[in-house]
Amino acid sequence: MPPPADHVARLRLIRSDNIGPVTYFQLLARFGSAQAAIDAIPDLAARGGGRAPRLAAKAEIEREIAEVARLGARHLFLGQGLYPPLLAELETAPPALIVKGDLTLLDRTSVALVGARNASAAACRFARQLAQAMGAAGIVVVSGLARGVDSAGHDGALDTGTIGVIAGGIDVVYPPENVERQRAVAERGLLVAEQPPGVEPRARHFPYRNRIIAGLTHGTIVVEAAPKSGSLITARHAAEFGREVMAVPGSPLDPRAQGCNQLIRDGATLVQNADDVIEAISPLSGRPFRQRELDYAAPGPSADADEGARRVVGDLLGPTPVPVDELVRQSGLPPATVQTVLLELELAGKLERHAGGRVSVAS
Amino acid sequence: MPPPADHVARLRLIRSDNIGPVTYFQLLARFGSAQAAIDAIPDLAARGGGRAPRLAAKAEIEREIAEVARLGARHLFLGQGLYPPLLAELETAPPALIVKGDLTLLDRTSVALVGARNASAAACRFARQLAQAMGAAGIVVVSGLARGVDSAGHDGALDTGTIGVIAGGIDVVYPPENVERQRAVAERGLLVAEQPPGVEPRARHFPYRNRIIAGLTHGTIVVEAAPKSGSLITARHAAEFGREVMAVPGSPLDPRAQGCNQLIRDGATLVQNADDVIEAISPLSGRPFRQRELDYAAPGPSADADEGARRVVGDLLGPTPVPVDELVRQSGLPPATVQTVLLELELAGKLERHAGGRVSVAS
Numbered sequence: 132m133p134p135p136a137d138h139v140a141r142l143r144l145i146r147s148d149n150i151g152p153v154t155y156f157q158l159l160a161r162f163g164s165a166q167a168a169i170d171a172i173p174d175l176a177a178r179g180g181g182r183a184p185r186l187a188a189k190a191e192i193e194r195e196i197a198e199v200a201r202l203g204a205r206h207l208f209l210g211q212g213l214y215p216p217l218l219a220e221l222e223t224a225p226p227a228l229i230v231k232g233d234l235t236l237l238d239r240t241s242v243a244l245v246g247a248r249n250a251s252a253a254a255c256r257f258a259r260q261l262a263q264a265m266g267a268a269g270i271v272v273v274s275g276l277a278r279g280v281d282s283a284g285h286d287g288a289l290d291t292g293t294i295g296v297i298a299g300g301i302d303v304v305y306p307p308e309n310v311e312r313q314r315a316v317a318e319r320g321l322l323v324a325e326q327p328p329g330v331e332p333r334a335r336h337f338p339y340r341n342r343i344i345a346g347l348t349h350g351t352i353v354v355e356a357a358p359k360s361g362s363l364i365t366a367r368h369a370a371e372f373g374r375e376v377m378a379v380p381g382s383p384l385d386p387r388a389q390g391c392n393q394l395i396r397d398g399a400t401l402v403q404n405a406d407d408v409i410e411a412i413s414p415l416s417g418r419p420f421r422q423r424e425l426d427y428a429a430p431g432p433s434a435d436a437d438e439g440a441r442r443v444v445g446d447l448l449g450p451t452p453v454p455v456d457e458l459v460r461q462s463g464l465p466p467a468t469v470q471t472v473l474l475e476l477e478l479a480g481k482l483e484r485h486a487g488g489r490v491s492v493a494s
Numbered sequence: 495m496p497p498p499a500d501h502v503a504r505l506r507l508i509r510s511d512n513i514g515p516v517t518y519f520q521l522l523a524r525f526g527s528a529q530a531a532i533d534a535i536p537d538l539a540a541r542g543g544g545r546a547p548r549l550a551a552k553a554e555i556e557r558e559i560a561e562v563a564r565l566g567a568r569h570l571f572l573g574q575g576l577y578p579p580l581l582a583e584l585e586t587a588p589p590a591l592i593v594k595g596d597l598t599l600l601d602r603t604s605v606a607l608v609g610a611r612n613a614s615a616a617a618c619r620f621a622r623q624l625a626q627a628m629g630a631a632g633i634v635v636v637s638g639l640a641r642g643v644d645s646a647g648h649d650g651a652l653d654t655g656t657i658g659v660i661a662g663g664i665d666v667v668y669p670p671e672n673v674e675r676q677r678a679v680a681e682r683g684l685l686v687a688e689q690p691p692g693v694e695p696r697a698r699h700f701p702y703r704n705r706i707i708a709g710l711t712h713g714t715i716v717v718e719a720a721p722k723s724g725s726l727i728t729a730r731h732a733a734e735f736g737r738e739v740m741a742v743p744g745s746p747l748d749p750r751a752q753g754c755n756q757l758i759r760d761g762a763t764l765v766q767n768a769d770d771v772i773e774a775i776s777p778l779s780g781r782p783f784r785q786r787e788l789d790y791a792a793p794g795p796s797a798d799a800d801e802g803a804r805r806v807v808g809d810l811l812g813p814t815p816v817p818v819d820e821l822v823r824q825s826g827l828p829p830a831t832v833q834t835v836l837l838e839l840e841l842a843g844k845l846e847r848h849a850g851g852r853v854s855v856a857s
Contacts, residue, residue, distance in 0.1 A: 253747055380743030380755055383766035384616055392743055392766055401758045403746035 134196040139189060140165035141208055142196070145226045146187035146327065152223045153484055154477055156209075157470060172478055178441070179472075181479025198328045204231035204301050213237060218346040221372060222488070225325045225343060229301045232321035236292050240416040241271035242377075242408060243344045243369070245362045246280025246354035247387060254355040254387070255279060257379065259287035261352070264405035266291025270412075273348050275340055276309055276316065280354045280362075285316055293320040294347065298340040299332035300324055323347075341365040350375030350412045352402060356390035363390050366399065375411050377402045436471045440464050444472040448482070452489035497559040502552060503528035504571055505559070508589045509550035509690065515586045516847055517840055519572075520833060535841055541804070542835075544842025561691045567594035567664050576600060581709040584735060585851070588688045588706060592664045595684035599655050603779040604634035605740075605771060606707045606732070608725045609643025609717035610750060617718040617750070618642060620742065622650035624715070627768035629654025633775075636711050638703055639672055639679065643717045643725075648679055656683040657710065661703040662695035663687055686710075704728040713738030713775045715765060719753035726753050729762065738774050740765040799834045803827050807835040811845070815852035 144150050144158065144165055158168035169186060176183040199206060207214045207228045215237040218224050230237075244262055246254065262272045262284040272288035274281040276295040285293045295316040297305070301324040304310045316322050325339055326332075332340075341361055345351050345368035353376075356362035366376050376399040381388025395401050400411045436444075443462045447453070455473065459466045473490060476482035483493045507513050507521065507528055521531035532549060539546040562569060570577045570591045578600040581587050593600075607625055609617065625635045625647040635651035637644040639658040648656045658679040660668070664687040667673045679685050688702055689695075695703075704724055708714050708731035716739075719725035733739050739762040744751025758764050763774045799807075806825045810816070818836065822829045836853060839845035846856045 253745065257745075257747055379746060380751070380758065380764070382616065382620075382744045382748075382751070383742060384620055385745075388743070388745070389766070392764055395743070395758065395764045396766075396770070401743070401755055401764075403752070403755055403759075407759070 134193060137165060138196065138206060138208070139192050140169055142192040142206070142227060143169060143187045143189065146192065146195075147184055149184035149478070149480065151484060152226055153488075154474065155226045157474055159210075161471070161474070175475045176478040176480075178436070179475030179477070179479030179481055181476075181481055184478055184480070195327045199229055199301070202231065202302050202328060204229050204322075204328075206230075215347055217241075217348065218343065221342075221346045223342070224346065225339070227325075228343075229324045229327070230321060231301055231317045233292070233319070234321065236271050236294055236321045237347075239271045239292065240269065240412065241273050241294065241348045242412060243273045243348040243351040243365065244280065244284035244354065245274055245341075245344065245351060245365050246356055247360065247362065248278040248281075250279040250283075250355045251385075251387060254379075255283040258283035258354045261354075261379075261405060261408075262287030262293070263291075265408055266293075268405055268409055270405075270408070273344055275344055276313055278306055278309075282309065282312060285312060285320070289315060289319055294323060295320065296323045296340055296343050296347070297332070298326070298336035300326050300328040300330040302328045303331055305332050337361060338364060342368050345369040345374065346372055348374060349415045350377055350408070352377040352379065352408065353391050353394060353399075354379045355381065355387045356394075357387065358390050358393065360390060363394065366394055375400065375415055377408060377411055379403070436468050436475065440468050441472050441475070444469055445476075448476075448490065448492050450491055450494065452483075452485040452491040454487070454489050456488070458490070497556060500528060501559065501569060501571065502555050503532055505555040505569070505590060506532060506550045506552065509555065509558075510547055512547035512841070512843065514847060515589055517837065518589045520837055522573075524834070524837070538838045539841040539843075541799070542838030542840070542842030542844060544839075544844055547841055547843065558690045562592055562664070565594065565665050565691060567592050567685075567691075569593075578710055580604075580711065581706065584705070584709045586705070587709065588702070590688075591706075592687045592690070593684060594664055594680045596655070596682070597684065599634050599657055599684045600710075602634045602655065603632065603775065604636050604657065604711045605775060606636045606711040606714040606728065607643065607647035607717065608637055608704075608707065608714060608728050609719055610723065610725065611641040611644075613642040613646075613718045614750060617742075618646040621646040621717045624717075624742075624768060624771075625650025625656070626654075628771055629656075631768055631772055633768075633771070636707055638707055639676055641669055641672075645672065645675060648675060648683070652678060652682055657686060658683065659686045659703055659706050659710070660695070661689070661699035663689050663691040663693040665691045666694055668695050700724060701727060705731050708732040708737065709735055711737060712778045713740055713771070715740040715742065715771065716754050716757060716762075717742045718744065718750045719757075720750065721753050721756065723753060726757065729757055738763065738778055740771060740774055742766070799831050799838065803831050804835050804838070807832055808839075811839075811853065811855050813854055813857065815846075815848040815854040817850070817852050819851070821853070 162168040173183040209224050209226045213234050258280045266288040271292040272284050273294040274284040276297050304313050341364050345365050351366050351369035353362045353366050370376050378391040378394040378399040402408050459469050481493050483491050525531040536546040572587050572589045621643045629651040634655040635647050636657040637647040639660050667676050704727050708728050714729050714732035716725045716729050729739050741754040741757040741762040765771050810821050822832050844856050846854050
């Protein structure tokens with residue numbers, strides 16, 4: 132059975148280098164389907180004054196879909212079916228995930244448990260016991276299948292429900308000693324990857340992985356984290372996403388406790404046991420999801436831009452990132468028109484998107 | 495030179511069993527001087543329907559004053575001269591203190607450093623270093639000259655300024671091994687006692703001592719405290735008095751950290767070093783003191799109670815403590831009249847005062 136044409140078209144956009152989550156989302160919202168967006172791209176890019184980005188080849192995507200199926204995994208697409216609703220709230224939600232295992236875990240209250248790869252034995256034991264106690268209370272424990280605290284968290288929750296989010300492809304194990312643990316998480320829990328099969332994790336993939344961990348969950352707990360560590364970035368994401376940030380304290384004499392103690396000083400909830408966690412997340416675990424407009428069935432209102440709009444927006448853009456809202460305000464144009472101009476410029480390779488909904492001319 | 499008559503009269507009231515800080519304060523406010531209050535007491539008690547409390551004998555007080563002078567110490571009276579203004583803010587401020595040492599320390603920004611008597615060696619080392627660093631920053635370190643954290647705090651701040659508040663008389667050392675440390679604090683810092691010389695500390699004296707420690711200082715830091723320990727009571731007092739409450743965290747695996755971690759969960763500021771302490775107390779250290787009306791030179795407005803007032807207030811009183819404000823509201827009487835009736839009843843041994851400005855019939 133050939134793969135659904137819509138999935139192929141979506142992945143052709145998603146796997147293209149120049150189309151990030153925000154652009155993908157806008158293309159689908161504007162044109163109603165991935166195929167309609169693909170058809171429109173050359174024209175859009177031409178209006179933006181450049182050449183259309185090279186999309187991923189159809190054959191390449193068909194190979195990916197076949198490989199994912201062969202691995203016993205499947206794609207989840209943003210805005211469709213089982214895609215986790217908490218993650219879908221993010222402005223930069225991954226347009227597609229590859230998952231393997233028990234998909235019902237995505238529907239339960241979940242907490243991320245993250246921390247140092249070189250955590251102390253005591254911290255690992257604590258993480259395992261905390262995961263076990265949270266699991267007994269019905270909470271799904273999410274982590275990154277790294278060494279140290281991550282591994283301990285997965286181990287503690289293997290019987291009750293755990294989700295491992297990995298930086299590379301769904302079939303790639305890192306670190307190598309986690310081969311058995313990753314297999315166990317996929318068989319008894321759920322394994323989640325953003326990259327296609329076969330992709331070895333690179334440094335730039337780990338921040339994406341951390342963002343997914345924070346976005347999937349109702350809250351993030353940090354156990355032993357050095358200042359500036361990835362765990363603290365996950366915690367920062369959780370705060371940005373409006374999720375609960377929790378930290379396990381330690382003695383000021385222990386350098387490994389400094390990151391967590393600082394988090395608590397900055398407002399994170401100090402947690403010592405599963406009861407503290409349950410108390411902290413209970414206001415969030417029952418809240419309705421913030422609905423984003425993810426129904427692409429009907430294309431958005433036509434918002435074609437004319438030369439005047441292109442000139443006005445082009446004049447306002449510079450090398451310094453500026454919020455799109457600011458462009459709308461200063462240009463006096465309808466928001467949809469400004470978005471169209473930005474989309475054209477981006478597809479022509481002349482626009483760069485930055486964090487916080489800001490844009491600049493491409494450097 | 496004979497002691498000032500006013501000091502003798504004040505101490506005769508203060509050293510009487512049935513006259514607590516609140517009653518003492520009201521007597522002086524009502525009658526303008528301790529001697530005038532002493533003269534009025536038999537009449538007041540008779541109106542309350544009982545016998546006047548036995549006041550401390552004049553000779554006994556003269557012996558106390560002579561002994562305090564012999565020990566190189568002195569009395570400080572609430573509302574007079576060098577009595578520490580932060581402590582004077584308390585509704586239950588001790589009417590008199592006995593102090594020995596460097597009185598200028600009472601005028602500086604100060605922080606209490608308290609904790610477990612059986613603290614770990616690491617915690618004691620941490621407390622000593624923290625005290626040293628706070629001292630270097632100009633902060634006076636106040637503690638209770640107990641074993642463990644208290645002793646470490648005094649040791650760390652001996653060169654820069656430390657105040658030891660003890661539960662017994664100024665000439666009594668407890669625990670015995672602190673004899674050298676207590677001498678050093680009196681010689682290089684300041685020693686403070688509420689009880690007269692010669693009084694051995696009893697269990698009931700330690701809560702008074704803790705209240706003074708919290709009341710003297712801009713904030714209280716707790717290092718390693720068991721749940722329900724005296725250190726946590728000191729911290730609770732600090733919070734009641736509007737002072738900063740700070741705690742040093744520890745691993746949830748360390749039972750000695752539980753009290754501090756819970757304090758932080760309850761809103762105490764997590765501190766790891768002197769900079770954190772300075773940041774926490776800076777909003778408080780420069781604030782003007784809340785002035786209580788401590789000028790007794792002129793007696794307060796006459797607020798004699800008549801039989802009607804006595805009957806109304808008496809009917810409203812029962813064995814369950816009730817706020818004085820509530821009595822005023824329900825009786826419809828002027829507040830000063832209600833206070834007079836309560837004073838009469840108390841001096842007659844028929845009223846009991848409770849925390850939070852509540853009163854009941856004496857049990």
